[in-house]
Amino acid sequence: MKMYYRLVWIFxxxxxxxxxxxxxxxxxxxxESGISPDSDTDIQANIRIAEVDNLxxxxxxxxxxxxxxxxxxxxxxxxxxxxxxxxxxxVDVSNPLKITLFYxxxxxxxxxxxxxxxxxxxxxxxxxxxxxxxxxxNDGNLWLYDPIQFALLKMNDQGKILATSGNVNDFGxxxxxxxxxxxxxxxxxxxxxxxxxxxxxxxxHYIYHFTASGIHSxxxxxxxxxxxxxxxLKTFSIQSKTRHILSISELSEPAQLKYILYSNGYYYGxxxxxxxxxxxx
Numbered sequence: 001m002k003m004y005y006r007l008v009w010i011f012x013x014x015x016x017x018x019x020x021x022x023x024x025x026x027x028x029x030x031x032e033s034g035i036s037p038d039s040d041t042d043i044q045a046n047i048r049i050a051e052v053d054n055l056x057x058x059x060x061x062x063x064x065x066x067x068x069x070x071x072x073x074x075x076x077x078x079x080x081x082x083x084x085x086x087x088x089x090x091v092d093v094s095n096p097l098k099i100t101l102f103y104x105x106x107x108x109x110x111x112x113x114x115x116x117x118x119x120x121x122x123x124x125x126x127x128x129x130x131x132x133x134x135x136x137x138n139d140g141n142l143w144l145y146d147p148i149q150f151a152l153l154k155m156n157d158q159g160k161i162l163a164t165s166g167n168v169n170d171f172g173x174x175x176x177x178x179x180x181x182x183x184x185x186x187x188x189x190x191x192x193x194x195x196x197x198x199x200x201x202x203x204x205h206y207i208y209h210f211t212a213s214g215i216h217s218x219x220x221x222x223x224x225x226x227x228x229x230x231x232x233l234k235t236f237s238i239q240s241k242t243r244h245i246l247s248i249s250e251l252s253e254p255a256q257l258k259y260i261l262y263s264n265g266y267y268y269g270x271x272x273x274x275x276x277x278x279x280x281x
Contacts, residue, residue, distance in 0.1 A: 040253075047060050047063075048087075052263040053094075053095065056263060057096060058074070059197075067116060080117075086106055090134065091095075092134070098112075100134065102133070130148055132147045133147050133178040133179065141156050143183060145190065147178075151164050152168065152181070163203050165206060172209070173198060176195060177194075184220050192215075193214070194213050196213065197211070197236065212241075214229040226261075232248075249266065257269055266280060267279075
């Protein structure tokens, strides 16, 4: 399947890489999104992926496969575009100075700095036939999920394996489809959108599983997982193993929400046509 996508991108899309610094916030209407000029959104864009870092910078991957960075005042400040490796599959902003972009179709990783300039490129195909998910470790290395070895792996940028979970089928994780990996504090979390969350320590040792389904997005602060499903925003505490449902009435057009993010006392409503931020009450 990956070879198919590679051929499609090679023959159809002309690769280009550009990093632009933009000094003003764009409020223009994007015609293909159907955005209304009186929309309540603070950022207007055709959003495919959105993330918020611990400095309240906002990162959006739009439907043109561009990564756009906005500051906390919603000013568009940097842009990165590279279609050579297909679509960006995930963006890990755990470290705002070393942002990890994963291109699943081509087994490629790009590390960009806080200006979205590429500081490192890693071709995972040197060492693996297939990697389905990637995340940043606390110490600046990478967590990978290899669906051929059925293993969670910690790797440095030279391909050296620093830790491994072993075969996750031994932990009852047969048939998982990993949608994301995050490390914070002493824990690593693997997300399967229809099976829930699998917790490991930061040496790759399996701890336990929390069942959830229909997961649209998730975040992890080291103590709890914050995740969004069609029934709303929820949290799960690692220590108490309890789940809570959060009531958020401030966001407009709830039926249009793709998902909700949380950071530093704000909720961020992510819509197909833009982003809205509200203060947590």
